[in-house]
Structures are given as structure tokens and as C-alpha cells.
Amino acid sequence: MAAPESGDGNNGAARMVTLISSDNTRFEVEAAAASLSQTLQLTILDGGGGGGDGIPLPNVDSATLSKVLEYCIKHAPAAANGGAPNATAVDRAELERFDNEFVNIDQSVLYSLIMAAHNLEIEGLQSLVAKKVADMIKGKSPMEIRRTLGFPDPTPEEQAEMNAHMLEYGWAYE
Amino acid sequence: MSSTAKLSTSFYSKSCPGVYDAVKLVMKSAMPRRSAWAQARERLARLISEGLIKKQLRTFTMVPVETESKEQQEDACFINFLPRDLIERIFLRLPVSSLLSCTGVCKCWYNFWDPQFVAVHLQHVPCCTLVFFPPEFVESMHYPSYAIVFDEAWSQSTWKVLHRPRKRVGWESKKWEVWKNEFRKVEGLWSSIYQLEQNLLESLQCLEASHMKAKEILQHLPDEVFRQRVGMKINQILQNLPDFPHQGRAVICQYWIMTVMDNEFEGGHATAVIGDLWIQHRPLLHHANPTVERRVRGGVGERRQLTARESQGVAGQRGEKR
Numbered sequence A: 001m002a003a004p005e006s007g008d009g010n011n012g013a014a015r016m017v018t019l020i021s022s023d024n025t026r027f028e029v030e031a032a033a034a035s036l037s038q039t040l041q042l043t044i045l046d047g048g049g050g051g052g053d054g055i056p057l058p059n060v061d062s063a064t065l066s067k068v069l070e071y072c073i074k075h076a077p078a079a080a081n082g083g084a085p086n087a088t089a090v091d092r093a094e095l096e097r098f099d100n101e102f103v104n105i106d107q108s109v110l111y112s113l114i115m116a117a118h119n120l121e122i123e124g125l126q127s128l129v130a131k132k133v134a135d136m137i138k139g140k141s142p143m144e145i146r147r148t149l150g151f152p153d154p155t156p157e158e159q160a161e162m163n164a165h166m167l168e169y170g171w172a173y174e
Numbered sequence B: 001m002s003s004t005a006k007l008s009t010s011f012y013s014k015s016c017p018g019v020y021d022a023v024k025l026v027m028k029s030a031m032p033r034r035s036a037w038a039q040a041r042e043r044l045a046r047l048i049s050e051g052l053i054k055k056q057l058r059t060f061t062m063v064p065v066e067t068e069s070k071e072q073q074e075d076a077c078f079i080n081f082l083p084r085d086l087i088e089r090i091f092l093r094l095p096v097s098s099l100l101s102c103t104g105v106c107k108c109w110y111n112f113w114d115p116q117f118v119a120v121h122l123q124h125v126p127c128c129t130l131v132f133f134p135p136e137f138v139e140s141m142h143y144p145s146y147a148i149v150f151d152e153a154w155s156q157s158t159w160k161v162l163h164r165p166r167k168r169v170g171w172e173s174k175k176w177e178v179w180k181n182e183f184r185k186v187e188g189l190w191s192s193i194y195q196l197e198q199n200l201l202e203s204l205q206c207l208e209a210s211h212m213k214a215k216e217i218l219q220h221l222p223d224e225v226f227r228q229r230v231g232m233k234i235n236q237i238l239q240n241l242p243d244f245p246h247q248g249r250a251v252i253c254q255y256w257i258m259t260v261m262d263n264e265f266e267g268g269h270a271t272a273v274i275g276d277l278w279i280q281h282r283p284l285l286h287h288a289n290p291t292v293e294r295r296v297r298g299g300v301g302e303r304r305q306l307t308a309r310e311s312q313g314v315a316g317q318r319g320e321k322r
Helices: A038-045 A062-080 A089-102 A107-120 A123-137 A143-150 A154-174 B002-015 B015-029 B032-051 B055-074 B083-091 B096-103 B115-124 B135-139 B172-221 B222-238 B247-263 B270-287 B290-322
Strands: A016-020 A028-029 B146-150 B158-164
Touching: A016 A038, A028 A062, A038 A107, A062 A089, A062 A107, A062 A123, A107 A123, A107 B083, A123 A143, A123 B083, A143 B096
Parallel strands: none
Antiparallel strands: A016 A028, B146 B158
């Protein structure tokens, strides 16, 4: 799947690479998009991943990989422009909207996405998910954080500790 | 096994509150707190002597299992499955006030903060955030038990205090009091420096505005040599002006450190604190703008070197202790 729309045609036909997820699903993407990953970039520069033999990614399952590639394909043109100094405000707003939508996901997906971004070393995606989690935490009390992040209900003992914490640090949450 | 233990605890909470409390205390003593442990033992002994529990004693053999599973439960949040540097990445995006509230979330998070993290966090947050560590804790294992953090740049109203351990008794509370007084002094200074900063920035703007005027006047000066000298002087001043307010702040921060060193604190305590502040702030200065560095070097070089040397001394001490 994930046959991307043809690029902006800077090199004629864009070079394609094949990525193989942990459950043996093959993904074909533009080399430019895959190169957002520092890990893949070297392999691609060496000429790997083309033709029949794909690049195996044993750490990433197909659901996560398709999500990651969605991000890469969206962000590849902007990255190709070198941080997009000449990008219009509309483009940037569009990317931002995409990003916001993109991380609006279930926590288990978010977790695998963080791990994938880490393994593939995709800088933009890493900060995007980190920002997302940070936003989930920001400005909340310990109890709210626990609830948001899906901690189990506190044991009575934990509850007591948290109450003690609130006594001590309550002023920080006003 | 763990579920049995859990069941039995909940059972005792209904049937025999005394035992339940004792269990809770034992569980609490899984944390390294001698007093809690002693308390629990005392209580247990009392309960046993009162004949309240005999065969239920078996419960307590299950307690470690219960504690362990509890800790696993605590880990159940997906963040805790991440490698440490990824967690750090998330926490680095949080302001100090949120970090504070994170310390209350679970034990892993409570134990997360260490000096390295604080140092890295400082470089990620807005350029004027500061941290003080009282030297006695710099030298002890508790470092950084007490830290005073300015959450937002330069507004003394937003200072936050981080401190462990939670319960302060005896000499420790006295020390804390002393430190708080010390800090109040610093806070007073802080507001005055804030005032100074405002004034200076205003005057800087005035100076810039008068630059053109000065050049005009220059042309009317009769003496060639004198004109050149005045012209150079004006250029020199203007070169060293910070371009943005926050750079001005960095400069003033240095000035403040030096003033404080000169006037306010004679004893080793505060000097070390200020030295630490210096260390924490320096990398940010390099970031800010080379002009700032230049200005500082040109302006008050002698004093600055002294400060730097002393702060290096403090850094050295810290390194040894670690």
C-alpha cells in the first residue's frame, strides 16, 4: 500500500524503497519520505531497499509503520525544502493541522509510535509525540495526570501519599 | 497470589481495621523509611499482645508479593515502559510547575529527577530559568534535595520550591528555615534587579534613539581628533548594546551576580549558591549572542573572571562529591 502521489518531480521519477514491517507486510515509499528516518537514510544512501529486496524493520509492526509513513509522506516535501523557508503560511498551517490530527490517537498507538519514532530516529515525529504527551501532562494535578495517562486507580496507600503531596505542593497547582 | 493478598487486605480493612492499618504500615516500609518500619513493628507487637491477631499473621508473608505487584501496577502507564531518554524528552518539555506535579504521580516519576536532568532541563526552557542548590546538599547525597527554581524568567512571583525529603524534622527543619530566610533576601534583591532591568532597558532605548542625534552633533565638532574619539566611543557603546530584551537580561543577570557577590553575601553559603547559578546560566549565555559575551568581557572583565573561577571551584567540588 502507501503508493504516494508523485513528488514535485525534481528528479524525474522519484526513487522508491521497500520497507518490511515485523509482520512481513511490505510498504513501498519514496526514498525522500523514508529518508526522514536517520536510521533508514544511511541504508538508502548506500542504495539499499530498492528493487526486490526491502529493508526489514523487525521493531515496527505494520499498523505503526503505516502510521509513521503517513507522517513521513506528509512531511517529506517540507523537509526537502530544507526546513521550508519559502513555505507559505498556508502550507505550514496545513502541516500543523495534520500534526494535531495525527497525534490525536489512542494511547497504545501513541506508545508504539513513540517507540517507532525512536527506533527509526525520525526527529520531527519524536518531538511531535513528545509534545503530545507533554501536553497531556501539562497543567494537571497528579490525580488528573494519572487519569489522563491511564494509570490504575491508586491504592489507599498511594492515595495517602498523593494527599501528602498535595499538602506540600498544592500551591503549585493553582 | 497477589490477588489473594489484595483480597485479604481488603478483607481485613472491613473485618479488622487495626490489622489493616498494620499491613498498610508494613507495606509502606517497603520504602526506605526506618520510622515507618519501626512504627509498623510496634503496632504489630501491640496487636499481637492484645490477642487481636494470631493466625492472620500469615498475611504478612504475602505482603512483599503485594508490594511487588503494586509496583508493577504502578508501571502500567505506557510512559513507564519507555526508555529513560524518551521519558526525559517528554519531561523536558514541561515547565517546572508541571514537573512538580509529576513528582506526585508515582514513585518512578518521583525518583526521576536528578542533577543531570535539571541541568539539561535548564537548557531547554526559556533562557532565564534559574536553579539554586544550597551547598550543604550539593555536598551530601541528597543533592538536589532543595532547589529553588524560577519557572518563568525574572518574575519573582513565580518562583517554585522543590524539596525532598517531604518531612523535615529537627535540625533539618531549622536548616530549611535558614535557607528560606536566605531566599527571602534574594527575593528582595530580585525585585530590585527587576526594577533596574526595566530602567536600564528604557535608557538603552533612549540611547539608541539619541544615536542619530549624536552623529549629527559630531559633524559640528571643530577638532578632528576629538571628533574621532567621541565617534569611536559612541560606536563602542552601541556595539555592545543587546539587540533584544532577553539578551539585556542575560547581561544584567551577570551584573547582578557580581553585585551580589560584592555586596550581599560574604559567607561561603551564598557564594556557592550564586556560583551555581552562574554555572547554570553560562551555556545559555553562549546561546544568546556573542555580543553579550563581548560586552561582559569588555565591561567588567576582572570581576567576571573571579566569578568564573569561583564557580569553577564549586563545579569541581560538585564533581568530586558525585
